[in-house]
Amino acid sequence: MPILQIQEATKVYEGKVTKRALNQLSFEVEKGEFIAIMGPSGSGKTTLLNMVSMIDTLTSGEIIFNGMKPQKLNSEELAFFRRRQLGFIFQDFNLLPTLTVEENIILPLTLDEQPIAVMEERLHHLSELLELTSILVKRPNEISGGQAQRTAIARALIHKPMLVLADEPTGNLDSNASREVLELLGKMNQDNNTTILMVTHDPIAASYCDRVIFIKDGEFFNEIYKDDRRQTFFQRILNVLSLLGGHVGDFSSIRLP
Numbered sequence: 566m567p568i569l570q571i572q573e574a575t576k577v578y579e580g581k582v583t584k585r586a587l588n589q590l591s592f593e594v595e596k597g598e599f600i601a602i603m604g605p606s607g608s609g610k611t612t613l614l615n616m617v618s619m620i621d622t623l624t625s626g627e628i629i630f631n632g633m634k635p636q637k638l639n640s641e642e643l644a645f646f647r648r649r650q651l652g653f654i655f656q657d658f659n660l661l662p663t664l665t666v667e668e669n670i671i672l673p674l675t676l677d678e679q680p681i682a683v684m685e686e687r688l689h690h691l692s693e694l695l696e697l698t699s700i701l702v703k704r705p706n707e708i709s710g711g712q713a714q715r716t717a718i719a720r721a722l723i724h725k726p727m728l729v730l731a732d733e734p735t736g737n738l739d740s741n742a743s744r745e746v747l748e749l750l751g752k753m754n755q756d757n758n759t760t761i762l763m764v765t766h767d768p769i770a771a772s773y774c775d776r777v778i779f780i781k782d783g784e785f786f787n788e789i790y791k792d793d794r795r796q797t798f799f800q801r802i803l804n805v806l807s808l809l810g811g812h813v814g815d816f817s818s819i820r821l822p
């Protein structure tokens with residue numbers, strides 16, 4: 566059974582001008598997939614993430630997790646479902662400035678009142694994998710952007726969520742830190758079978774995924790799967806972006822590092 570099913574998702578924002586931000590969008594995500602969502606500005610990517618993370622509700626259509634419809638939950642159950650089953654990675658890291666790196670990472674387990682032994686075991690495991698051990702006592706203003714995003718990744722994974730949602734996770738990072746973060750996300754996906762849905766404008770970031778889904782005007786436009794080489798996948802991503810229109814000229818001469 567797919568871990569996530571988006572079925573004819575439609576979102577209409579009512580206002581002075583009515584805007585159909587998602588229009589009958591359908592796709593499925595299998596457990597262990599690492600998927601990028603791409604599309605021009607205004608195509609509905611953020612709206613889609615807001616629907617999947619249940620910050621907002623669809624006008625029509627359904628979003629189903631492991632066969633379950635969270636829309637049917639009451640607000641308390643929904644808050645619990647989000648906390649237990651989803652992990653979030655944001656462009657601007659969203660770390661709590663007064664907490665240390667360690668306290669930020671274990672926050673989801675603290676909120677869940679998990680035993681200290683569980684917290685310690687998972688903290689140890691993730692901080693080794695994400696190379697955070699030496700900075701656990703620091704606060705967010707004492708670490709680099711790459712370290713902050715690695716901390717945010719650890720926080721997103723520590724409660725072993727069903728699905729990780731990443732919104733432009735490399736948007737605020739330089740190219741070296743971006744590569745490091747993408748390689749780590751790829752490693753988490755490969756080694757732990759973590760399912761990741763990532764919105765990105767960046768074809769280099771998308772080339773780390775198994776599949777890229779392109780949307781345009783809130784509708785499904787195309788999808789492509791990775792083949793053996795990241796360079797050819799990257800070129801194929803650029804080809805679809807050129808059909809989509811927009812900023813592809815900015816990337817056409819880039820070769821992957």
Ligand SMILES: Nc1ncnc2c1ncn2[C@@H]1O[C@H](COP(=O)(O)OP(=O)(O)OP(=O)(O)O)[C@@H](O)[C@H]1O
Nearest residue numbers: 578580584586604605606607608609610611612613
């Ligand atoms: N709360 C809202 N009320 C009205 N219209 C909205 C609202 N949020 C988004 N929209 C509109 O819906 C469309 C899709 O917006 P969305 O932010 O999902 O696009 P996006 O693909 O994430 O864009 P970007 O890449 O620029 O972040 C846009 O036309 C936007 O103006």
